[in-house]
Amino acid sequence: MIELQNVCRTFIVGDQKVEALRDINLSFGAGEYISIMGPSGSGKSTMLNMLGLLDRPNLGTYLLDSGNVTDLNDEQLARVRREKIGFVFQSFHLVPRLTAAQNVELPMILAGIPVEERRARVQVLMQNYGLSDRADHRPDQLSGGQRQRVAIARATVMNPTVLLADEPTGNLDQATGWEVLKLLEGLLAQGITLVLVTHDAEIGARAHRQIHMLDGRILSDERQTP
Amino acid sequence: MRLTDTLQFASGSLRGSPTRTVLMMLAMSIGVAAVVVLTALGEGARRYVIEQFASLGTNLVIVLPGRTETAGVGPGLMSGQTPRDITLDDALALRRSSVIKRFAPLTVGSATLSRGALNREVVVLGSTSDLLDVRHMEMALGRFLPPGDIHDASSVCVLGNQMKRELFGNENAVGQWVRLGDRRFRVIGVLASQGESMGMRTDELVIIPVAASHQLFNTSGLFRILIEAKHRDVIEKVTKEAEAILVERHSGERDVTVITQDAILQTFDRILGALTMAVGGIAAISLAVAGVLIMNVMLIAVAQRVKEIGLLKALGAPGRQIRHLFFAEAALLSGIGSLAGLLLGYGGSFIIGQIYPSLPVAPPWWAVVAACATALGTGILFSVWPARRAARLDPVAALAGR
Numbered sequence: 001m002i003e004l005q006n007v008c009r010t011f012i013v014g015d016q017k018v019e020a021l022r023d024i025n026l027s028f029g030a031g032e033y034i035s036i037m038g039p040s041g042s043g044k045s046t047m048l049n050m051l052g053l054l055d056r057p058n059l060g061t062y063l064l065d066s067g068n069v070t071d072l073n074d075e076q077l078a079r080v081r082r083e084k085i086g087f088v089f090q091s092f093h094l095v096p097r098l099t100a101a102q103n104v105e106l107p108m109i110l111a112g113i114p115v116e117e118r119r120a121r122v123q124v125l126m127q128n129y130g131l132s133d134r135a136d137h138r139p140d141q142l143s144g145g146q147r148q149r150v151a152i153a154r155a156t157v158m159n160p161t162v163l164l165a166d167e168p169t170g171n172l173d174q175a176t177g178w179e180v181l182k183l184l185e186g187l188l189a190q191g192i193t194l195v196l197v198t199h200d201a202e203i204g205a206r207a208h209r210q211i212h213m214l215d216g217r218i219l220s221d222e223r224q225t226p
Numbered sequence: 227m228r229l230t231d232t233l234q235f236a237s238g239s240l241r242g243s244p245t246r247t248v249l250m251m252l253a254m255s256i257g258v259a260a261v262v263v264l265t266a267l268g269e270g271a272r273r274y275v276i277e278q279f280a281s282l283g284t285n286l287v288i289v290l291p292g293r294t295e296t297a298g299v300g301p302g303l304m305s306g307q308t309p310r311d312i313t314l315d316d317a318l319a320l321r322r323s324s325v326i327k328r329f330a331p332l333t334v335g336s337a338t339l340s341r342g343a344l345n346r347e348v349v350v351l352g353s354t355s356d357l358l359d360v361r362h363m364e365m366a367l368g369r370f371l372p373p374g375d376i377h378d379a380s381s382v383c384v385l386g387n388q389m390k391r392e393l394f395g396n397e398n399a400v401g402q403w404v405r406l407g408d409r410r411f412r413v414i415g416v417l418a419s420q421g422e423s424m425g426m427r428t429d430e431l432v433i434i435p436v437a438a439s440h441q442l443f444n445t446s447g448l449f450r451i452l453i454e455a456k457h458r459d460v461i462e463k464v465t466k467e468a469e470a471i472l473v474e475r476h477s478g479e480r481d482v483t484v485i486t487q488d489a490i491l492q493t494f495d496r497i498l499g500a501l502t503m504a505v506g507g508i509a510a511i512s513l514a515v516a517g518v519l520i521m522n523v524m525l526i527a528v529a530q531r532v533k534e535i536g537l538l539k540a541l542g543a544p545g546r547q548i549r550h551l552f553f554a555e556a557a558l559l560s561g562i563g564s565l566a567g568l569l570l571g572y573g574g575s576f577i578i579g580q581i582y583p584s585l586p587v588a589p590p591w592w593a594v595v596a597a598c599a600t601a602l603g604t605g606i607l608f609s610v611w612p613a614r615r616a617a618r619l620d621p622v623a624a625l626a627g628r
Contacts, residue, residue: 049622052540054539054540054621054625055622074544074545075544075545075546077544078539078542078543078545081540081541082541082542082543083542085542087540093533093536093540095534096242097239097241097242098238106538106541107542109228109231109235110227110538110542110547111227111542112227112228112231158542
């Protein structure tokens with residue numbers, strides 16, 4: 001499903017070489033629930049960007065749905081991101097001038113999906129996430145939890161195979177955080193692969209598979225039966 | 227991404243920062259309006275001159291004494307002679323040509339016109355009855371010079387409208403006597419008020435028979451002969467024949483110049499056309515300036531929207547799409563800007579037309595097309611760099627707002 005083979009990523013910061021990922025080998029199956037944990041600077045964000053095709057490895061191979069996506073061009077990468085990958089960010093990243101519904105619609109606009117179908121899918125999602133009465137609100141008129149729910153709706157509107165969540169509860173209070181987390185975990189039933197990056201051990205512990213990282217290496221990779 | 231969606235998204239981002247958008251459109255529209263108004267003025271001036279020439283008469287060929295060379299010194303000067311006068315008999319000889327419809331000899335002098343204690347310095351034209359038709363003049367009262375023998379020096383005169391008012395006020399002038407220099411003339415008609423036409427105010431003229439003017443000023447030469455060709459196509463022939471007739475009468479010496487009204491008109495047309503282009507070009511520079519402004523503001527927009535661009539990339543927009551979004555923004559800006567500019571420009575031209583009703587102010591179509599094309603062109607051209615910059619942003623850094 002997802003396979004990283006000998007992936008390395010180095011950055012040059014000033015005149016220093018920073019090895020963010022060192023020789024990573026990983027594979028995820030469909031419907032897996034994975035948490036990536038580690039202190040800041042351990043490479044977990046780079047890992048997430050790599051998985052989301054926002055960043056490219058210096059060395060190694062990335063296979064997604066058994067296709068090699070390491071050497072795709074910008075146009076092809078964008079297409080894979082559009083169709084197979086969903087992002088949920090810590091700071092939501094909603095477009096402030098668009099309404100909640102329009103934010104959810106955005107990936108479908110980029111994909112060139114006809115208006116009627118877009119409307120229908122947005123409506124269904126907004127209803128599923130309990131946002132129907134907030135559809136015409138702009139992000140600054142929404143609470144944190146509502147914003148993250150809009151972001152999740154946007155991330156799932158294209159029915160991706162992988163959902164990458166970078167500290168999705170980081171900007172939320174605990175109660176709302178749990179709610180959002182439950183929402184994300186609910187997606188597993190649809191066969192989505194959920195990758196959660198967090199530094200909160202309590203949240204990370206909920207995942208079926210927990211990966212700890214340090215200095216660009218995988219420290220431990222534990223599975224627990226739910 | 228669909229075109230309508232691209233435009234919708236772009237217009238959404240424009241509405242997102244209304245002040246910036248309005249200022250940019252203002253710059254664009256002022257540029258377009260400047261081109262429209264300035265070329266409208268230039269074109270107005272051109273048409274004005276053409277109309278003025280048309281009011282002078284149609285299909286005119288003008289004969290003047292002396293040889294005007296385009297370069298160097300004329301033969302008359304080299305041999306120490308002054309050019310021979312064109313006489314009334316020379317003019318009469320023009321009747322031989324079959325392509326000349328009518329002609330009017332012309333003398334010009336200045337004399338004191340007086341009636342009782344009132345007197346005034348006036349320009350005196352000596353001519354014949356045909357002048358009325360050749361020069362497209364109109365009578366307000368009475369008759370013009372009587373037709374008949376060109377050598378007949380009868381003491382009659384026709385007054386310009388203003389002369390009549392100054393000397394007679396509201397009294398009837400026709401049939402009254404006035405004094406012109408040392409001779410008495412009977413007023414037989416008054417010209418209709420025509421205003422100025424090519425530097426000669428017909429309102430301030432006095433017209434007398436050409437023979438009378440020769441006696442009055444003690445001369446025998448003519449200032450000009452105005453010839454009207456039978457129609458437009460024979461103007462060239464008239465020019466040749468008139469010259470041949472006069473040269474023959476002057477013992478083979480080419481001491482007259484024959485020019486056509488068309489030649490003068492074309493010269494003016496060229497000069498004013500070039501002037502319009504130049505003024506339009508200068509105005510177009512302001513469009514280029516507006517283009518640079520668009521680039522500047524677009525660059526700021528890219529910087530302000532780094533996170534949004536990063537997000538679009540994460541959501542699956544390739545660089546090409548992001549470029550298109552910025553192009554669409556620039557195109558919308560300059561498109562709406564030039565529409566507003568057209569409105570502004572046509573409005574301005576209309577107002578100028580109201581203030582100077584005699585000036586036929588109308589922007590030429592080529593200037594309007596060129597202004598809009600330049601506006602759109604510069605807008606899109608100058609957005610290329612910002613759009614490429616946006617498209618090349620690294621999504622990871624952009625999402626982090628770096």
